């Protein structure tokens with residue numbers, strides 16, 4: 001038996017974490033008390049790609065990085081203190097800081113998701129929860145967004161990982177696709193192409209940082225059809241391959257998060273997000289610790305990590 005890629009024995013071992021999780025959920029539902037459930041850390045401020053849709057480049061400034069020892073302090077003072085259940089490592093490209101990745105996995109065994117562009121060889125970590133690998137279309141479109149040869153590099157690294165790390169290695173590979181106006185017609189092809197080489201796939205939509213962003217897929221008939229196609233695919237792949245719940249997908253057809261750049265229904269409090277210096281990002285994981293920077297447009301938001309919570313009744 002597996003729930004969200006977690007086996008029965010693992011769930012038993014994690015009982016203390018579930019205790020805090022249920023306590024947080026109960027306190028929210030009964031007392032409206034808000035305490036972060038998930039964490040996200042930009043462990044690096046460098047990236048080897050310059051993808052056309054990427055929010056990270058928009059507000060990137062300094063080149064500084066924290067040491068492993070400094071990250072250890074942040075883990076203790078922020079993530080552990082708040083009994084954070086699952087941590088997502090982001091960046092920049094987080095696989096370029098294997099020292100920090102190792103630290104997080106050691107501190108949170110089976111509770112770290114490593115979001116990566118997959119262009120570097122994927123190291124085998126016995127205690128990783130999973131690799132979230134960004135695939136943004138079929139080869140031609142993915143490369144248009146992510147740069148020449150990006151697709152071939154990621155594909156090779158995924159195939160090598162599956163081949164070299166035992167019969168269960170494919171379970172560590174989860175695919176994430178950010179849907180935009182360039183790639184929305186490839187959603188079915190991406191699911192088809194990766195189904196045999198990955199455990200799960202998750203979809204989210206591009207969030208713009210300015211009105212008139214040509215990559216944003218506007219609300220309306222075309223976007224609704226994309227969502228309906230994903231819902232149909234959920235039935236086609238009856239093995240829970242598509243991870244988005246239908247309640248979340250329905251929300252993604254329209255504005256679910258906020259007004260202008262202000263979150264309203266979006267449960268920003270539920271994910272404790274820190275930047276590459278360990279500073280808390282506002283209003284959410286794609287925001288910034290610096291208030292004088294470009295802000296995501298909440299009313300056009302397509303992010304998966306927050307809308308999934310709204311779909312489950314957790315709001316701002």
Ligand SMILES: C[S@@+](CC[C@H](N)C(=O)[O-])C[C@H]1O[C@@H](n2cnc3c(N)ncnc32)[C@H](O)[C@@H]1O
Nearest residue numbers: 053054055091092093115116117134178206207
């Ligand atoms: C910033 S990247 C960092 C991790 C890694 N470099 C990667 O590409 O997966 C994290 C995720 O955010 C997604 N992303 C980037 N810009 C976005 C935007 N404006 N709206 C929604 N998702 C975005 C990327 O496609 C990727 O899946």
Ligand code: SF4
Nearest residue numbers: 047049051054092117
């Ligand atoms: S690889 Fe990730 S962090 Fe780097 S530019 Fe692309 S989306 Fe952004």
Ligand code: SF4
Nearest residue numbers: 257266284296298301
């Ligand atoms: S996830 Fe960020 S951009 Fe989207 S609605 Fe929430 S705060 Fe706004």
